[in-house]
Amino acid sequence: MKIVIVGAGEVGFHIASRLALEHKDVVVIDSHPEALKRISENIDVQTISGSGSSPVILEAAGIRDAEIMLAVTDSDEVNLVACLVADTLSPSTKKLVRLRAADFDRYHDAFKANAPHIDTIINPDIEVVRTIERLMSVPGAVDVGEFADGRIKFVGVYLEPGSRLAGVRLSDLPILLKEDRPLIAAVVRDDQLIVPKGNNHLRAADLVYFISEEKNLFKHLSIFDKHATPVKRVLIIGGGRIGYRLAKRLEDKSLSCKIIEKLATQCDFLAERLNRTVVLHGDGSDQSLLVEENIHDTDLVVTLTGDEETNILASLLTKRLGAKKTISRINKFSYFSLMSTIGIEQVVSSRLSAINTILQHIRRGKVLSAISIKGEAGEVMEALALPTSDIVSKPLKKISFPKGSMVAGIIRMETIIIPTGESIIEPDDRIIIFATREAIPGVEKILAVKLEYI
Numbered sequence: 001m002k003i004v005i006v007g008a009g010e011v012g013f014h015i016a017s018r019l020a021l022e023h024k025d026v027v028v029i030d031s032h033p034e035a036l037k038r039i040s041e042n043i044d045v046q047t048i049s050g051s052g053s054s055p056v057i058l059e060a061a062g063i064r065d066a067e068i069m070l071a072v073t074d075s076d077e078v079n080l081v082a083c084l085v086a087d088t089l090s091p092s093t094k095k096l097v098r099l100r101a102a103d104f105d106r107y108h109d110a111f112k113a114n115a116p117h118i119d120t121i122i123n124p125d126i127e128v129v130r131t132i133e134r135l136m137s138v139p140g141a142v143d144v145g146e147f148a149d150g151r152i153k154f155v156g157v158y159l160e161p162g163s164r165l166a167g168v169r170l171s172d173l174p175i176l177l178k179e180d181r182p183l184i185a186a187v188v189r190d191d192q193l194i195v196p197k198g199n200n201h202l203r204a205a206d207l208v209y210f211i212s213e214e215k216n217l218f219k220h221l222s223i224f225d226k227h228a229t230p231v232k233r234v235l236i237i238g239g240g241r242i243g244y245r246l247a248k249r250l251e252d253k254s255l256s257c258k259i260i261e262k263l264a265t266q267c268d269f270l271a272e273r274l275n276r277t278v279v280l281h282g283d284g285s286d287q288s289l290l291v292e293e294n295i296h297d298t299d300l301v302v303t304l305t306g307d308e309e310t311n312i313l314a315s316l317l318t319k320r321l322g323a324k325k326t327i328s329r330i331n332k333f334s335y336f337s338l339m340s341t342i343g344i345e346q347v348v349s350s351r352l353s354a355i356n357t358i359l360q361h362i363r364r365g366k367v368l369s370a371i372s373i374k375g376e377a378g379e380v381m382e383a384l385a386l387p388t389s390d391i392v393s394k395p396l397k398k399i400s401f402p403k404g405s406m407v408a409g410i411i412r413m414e415t416i417i418i419p420t421g422e423s424i425i426e427p428d429d430r431i432i433i434f435a436t437r438e439a440i441p442g443v444e445k446i447l448a449v450k451l452e453y454i
Contacts, residue, residue, distance in 0.1 A: 001024050001025065001067050001068070001362075002024075002025040002026075002027070002062065002065050002066045002067055002068075003019060003024055003025070003026050003027070003066060003067065003068045003069070003070065003362065004026075004027045004029065004058070004061045004062070004063055004066045004068070004069045004070070004086075004093075005026065005027070005028045005029065005069075005070045005072065006029045006030075006052030006053075006069065006070065006071045006072065006073060006078075006079070006082045007028075007029075007030060007052065007070075007071065007072040007073035007074070007079075007098075008028050008029075008030035008032065008035035008036055008038070008039050008047070009030075009035065009072070009073065009074055010331065010332075010333075010351050011072045011098065011351050011354050011355060011358075012028060012030070012035075012039075012070070012072050012073075013035075013038065013039060013042075013043075014333065014351070014355055015070060015072070015355060015358055016028050016039060016043050016045050017042070017043050018355075018359075018437070019045075019362070020043045020044050020045050021437060022440055022441045022444075023441065026043075026045040026046070027045065027046045027047075027048060027061040027062060027066075028045055028046070028047050028048070029047075029048045029050060029051075029052040029057055029058075029061055030047070030049070030052070030073075031049065031050060031051050033049065036049055046061075048060055048061050051078070052071060052073065052078065052079075052082040053078050053081035053082045053085055054085070055085050055088070055089060058082070058085055058086055058089055059089065063086055063089050063090045063093060064089060064090045064093075066090065066093050067093065067094060068093065068094045068095075068096065068361070068362055069082070069083070069086050069093050069094070069095050069096070070096050070097075070358060070362075071083055071086075071095070071096070071097040071098065072097075072098045072122075072354065072358075073098075076098075076099045076100060076101050076104065079097045079098055079099065080097065080099070080111075082097075083095045083097050083118050087117050087118075091117070094119045094120075094361070095117070095118050095119050095120075096118075096119060096120040096121075096122060096358060096361055097111075097118050097120070097121055097122065098122045098123075098124065098354055099121055099122070099123055100123060100124060100125055100241065102125075102241065102244075102245075104121075104123075105123070108121045108123075119361070120357070120361050122354050122357045122358065124350035124351065124353045124354040124357075125241050125242045125245055125350060126245065127350070127353035127354070127356070127357060128242055128329070128348050128349070128350045128353050129242060129245045129246050129249055131144075131348045131353060132246060132302060132327055132348055133249065134146065135327055135346055135348070136231050136300065136327075138153070138155060138217065138221070139218075139221060139226050139227060139228050139229050140157050140158075140221060140224065140225075140226025140227075141155050141156060141157055141221075141226070141346075142156050142157065142158060142207065142340075142345045142346050142347075143155065143156030143209070143373070144156075145369075145371040145380060147368075147369065147380075147382040147409070147411075147430075147432050148382070148409075148411045148416065148430060150214060151213065151214050151411075151416065152211060152212070152213060152214065152409055152411070152416060152432065153211070153212050153213075153214055153217050154185070154209065154210075154211055154371065154380050154408075154432075155209065155210055155212060155217070155220075155221070156188075156207055156208065156209045156373075157207070157208055157210075157221070157224045157226055158205065158206070158207055158208075158340070158345065159202055159203065159204055159205065159206045159207075159208055159224065160204065160224075160225055161204040161205070162204070163204065163224065163225055164176075164225075165202050165223065165224065166202060166203060166204040167201060167202065167203065168201065168202050169198070169199060169200070169201050170184060170196055170197070170198050170199070170200050170201070170202070171198035171199060177223060180216070180219065181220070181223070182210035182211060182212045182216075182220040182223070183210060183211040183212075183408055183409070183418050184196055184202075184208060184209070184210050185209050185210060185211055185380070185406065185408045185434045186208075186209040186373060186378065186434055187200070187202070187206050187207065187208055187209070188206065188207035188209075188373075188377075189203065189205075189206050189207075191337050193373065193377040193378050193436055195404050195405070195406060195434070195436065207340075208224070209373065209380075209434075211408045211409050211418070211432065213416050229299070229324065229325075230299075231255065231299045231300050231325075232255060232256060232299055233255070233256045233257075233297060233298050233299045233300075234250055234255055234256065234257045234258070234298070234299065234300045234301075234302065235257075235258050235259075235260070235293070235295065235298045235300070235301045235302070235318070235323070236257065236258070236259045236260070236301075236302050236304060237259075237260050237284030237285075237301065237302070237303045237304065237305060237310075237311070237314050237318075238259075238260075238261065238284065238303060238304035238305035238306070238310075238311070238329075239259045239260075239261030239263075239266050239267065239269075239270045239279065240266070240304065240305070240306060242304045242329065242350070243259055243261070243270075243302075243304045244269075244270060244273070244274075246302065246304070247259055247270070247274055247277045248274065250277070251274065251275060251276050251277060257276070257277045257278070258277065258278040258279075258280060258293065259274075259277055259278070259279050259280065260280045260282050260283070260284040260289070260293075261279065261280070261281065261282075262281075262282070262283060262284075262305075264281055267279050267280075267281045280293065284303065284305065284310070284314045285310060285313050285314045285317060287317060287321070290317065290318060290321055291321065295318055295321045295322055295323050296321060296322030296323070297322075298318070298322075298323045298324070299323075299324050299325060300323070300324065300325045300326070300327065301314070301315065301318040301319075301323045301325070301326045301327075302326070302327045302328075302329075303315050303318075303326065303327070303328045303329060304329045305329070308329075308330050308331060308332055308335060311328045311329050311330065312328060312330070312335075312339075312342070312344065314328075315327075315328045315344050316342065316343065316344070319343065325346070326344065326346065327346040327347070327348060328344050328346070328347050328348070329347075329348050329349065329350070330347045330348075330349055331349050331350060331351050333349075333351075333352075336349075352372060355372060356370060356371055356372055359372070359379065360381075366383055366384035366386060366447070367381050367382070367383045367447065368382045368383060368384060368430065369381070369382045370382075373434075377436065377437055378404075378434065378435055378436040378437055378439075379434075379435055379437075379440060380408070380432060380433070380434050380435075381432070381433050381435065381443070382430060382431070382432050383430070383431055383433060383447050384428065384429075384430055384431075385425045385426070385427060385428060385429045385430070385431055386427070386447070386448075387427035387428070389446065389447060389448060390446045391425050391431075391446050391447070392424075392425050392426060392427050392429075393424065393425075393426070393427075394424060395421060395422050395423065395424055396419055396420070396421055396422070396423050396424075396425070397421035397422065399446070400446075401442075401443075401446070402435070402438075402439040402441075402442030402443055402446075403438075403439060404435060404436035404438055404439035405433060405434060405435040405436070405439040405442070405443050406433070406434050407419050407423075407425075407431055407432070407433055408432045408433065408434050409431065409432035410423060410425060410429050410430075410431050410432075411429065411430040411431070411432075412426065412429050412430075433447075
């Protein structure tokens with residue numbers, strides 16, 4: 001598979017890194033020498049210096065032979081022109097574009113239907129707001145994904161010291177919890193992603209990922225000592241694009257919401273467009289302001305400024321002052337492993353949201369959605385079992401799944417099956433597969449049809 005990536009920023013870098021490890025043919029285009037130098041020094045891919053909107057540069061990158069083009073520069077306009085030129089040179093190439101400006105929201109369908117034909121439009125800001133809403137709805141979760149149109153949840157929770165599951169061997173869970181138990185799909189321990197087996201033990205401080213039907217979610221969360229705490233009062237620190245979108249969504253839910261924003265002009269913008277949200281001009285890390293706004297009565301603080309350090313500081317400060325829960329926007333992947341160490345458990349990333357959306361469109365086979373785990377250590381994929389793939393019509397125990405992968409769920413029409421070794425995948429079933437990064441190429445292979453890729 002050949003993939004052309006226009007843009008060598010954080011999203012382009014991490015997508016190129018992921019695809020290179022999977023031995024895909026990747027070409028990265030960027031006009032900034034420093035960004036290309038970072039790519040060439042760290043990743044085994046081809047780089048081309050120039051504008052991705054140039055037909056000459058796209059030709060040199062081999063756009064006519066590419067199955068997919070990703071336009072992920074920081075400029076919406078450059079991304080759109082790159083798609084227009086690519087559509088002219090190679091109409092059969094699938095085009096994915098990142099568009100962040102709210103002005104383009106109402107035109108997404110038009111871009112998909114008309115020239116330039118764009119297959120997928122990714123708005124990371126919208127995806128981050130959706131992630132925040134999911135975290136708000138699942139108490140105690142640090143990671144939440146949805147499959148089967150929301151009927152199946154993929155949830156990550158920390159195992160607290162003193163939990164009844166701490167020290168328990170996985171093979172003993174049926175005895176301890178009887179039949180009504182979640183399927184534990186992965187464990188992160190000391191920054192290492194583990195595919196659990198029956199003889200593995202759970203430990204305090206483990207980040208445990210489990211699969212649950214939506215109707216059983218709160219029952220399963222209680223097993224991990226996570227209990228429902230309704231969110232009524234929300235404080236948003238940072239009133240930029242994401243803060244504004246989130247406030248609009250919270251207004252739709254009739255929640256009490258305040259925004260603290262540094263820039264006076266942005267405060268005016270927010271005040272004109274929001275109906276019930278209280279807009280405050282100030283610094284979200286100002287302790288006196290937070291105390292004055294009764295931070296101790298706040299159910300949730302969401303820090304969404306464009307500066308990671310400010311978001312981290314504000315989250316720690318508001319938590320110390322009595323806020324019940326915080327969610328922080330962090331875009332630097334190198335910070336992720338540090339967050340739980342300093343007491344920040346719930347993190348969202350617009351870049352990671354963009355990467356998750358991109359992944360589902362570049363996976364071979366009928367992959368319907370894909371979610372990264374622990375930054376880039378693994379993925380959970382929802383895929384359609386194609387009639388001619390190698391995984392249908394035989395028991396799971398007889399299928400040679402790659403090491404580091406497992407089938408975590410089977411959806412057959414309206415029925416959700418938590419699989420055993422005897423379970424059989426039928427054509428057109430939707431399946432949920434967990435895979436470490438190293439196992440992903442093998443998973444793609446077994447998901448694909450025997451004669452051709454779809």
